[in-house]
Amino acid sequence: MEIDDLEAVYEIESASFPNTSWNIESFLRELTANQFAYYFVLEKEDRVVGYCGVWLVIDQSQITTIAVDRREQGNGYGRQLLQHAKEYAGQSADILSLEVSIDNDRAMKLYEKEGFLYGGIRKDYYGPGKDAHVMWVTLNE
Numbered sequence: 001m002e003i004d005d006l007e008a009v010y011e012i013e014s015a016s017f018p019n020t021s022w023n024i025e026s027f028l029r030e031l032t033a034n035q036f037a038y039y040f041v042l043e044k045e046d047r048v049v050g051y052c053g054v055w056l057v058i059d060q061s062q063i064t065t066i067a068v069d070r071r072e073q074g075n076g077y078g079r080q081l082l083q084h085a086k087e088y089a090g091q092s093a094d095i096l097s098l099e100v101s102i103d104n105d106r107a108m109k110l111y112e113k114e115g116f117l118y119g120g121i122r123k124d125y126y127g128p129g130k131d132a133h134v135m136w137v138t139l140n141e
């Protein structure tokens, strides 16, 4: 992900997470001031169709965000992004984790298919009454 991508990324982000979306400044900070952050986009004919962020701190890694343009969902792009995140994190981490809203069945299906297991519930993670599952996968097995 580059600074030039941020408008397209924000368009997908705000459509995907209407109540909790990050703003452009949040992404900019991640790209320029967080040495542990790695963000990447997936492009189709030079257009950003999805993106994902990973924090990798020595042997700990987590996905911070992942989304695919609504018009492009169901084409395998989410899986490609996730597989790249696993490859990247696997350079130095043994486990990759993430949080997912307990009502986000589509995302949970994708994570399950990629080998993620359920690790517990974070109460009110997305706001009052909005719990998240913590999911994790072992890398480099």
Ligand SMILES: CC(C)(COP(=O)(O)OP(=O)(O)OC[C@H]1O[C@@H](n2cnc3c(N)ncnc32)[C@H](O)[C@@H]1OP(=O)(O)O)[C@@H](O)C(=O)NCCC(=O)NCCS
Residues within 6 Å of the ligand: 016, 017, 066, 067, 068, 069, 072, 073, 074, 075, 076, 077, 078, 079, 080, 099, 100, 101, 104, 105, 106, 107, 109, 110, 113
């Ligand atoms: C979750 C998300 C990233 C998946 O991306 P995607 O490109 O649609 O996913 P893929 O096409 O790679 O599909 C992977 C799996 O997701 C599930 N999936 C995809 N489309 C689905 C649909 N319409 N209904 C149910 N499950 C679906 C399937 O299990 C699919 O596996 P399969 O192809 O073997 O059936 C995408 O739906 C998205 O951006 N959602 C909004 C943002 C979001 O919720 N992000 C996750 C936050 S934790």
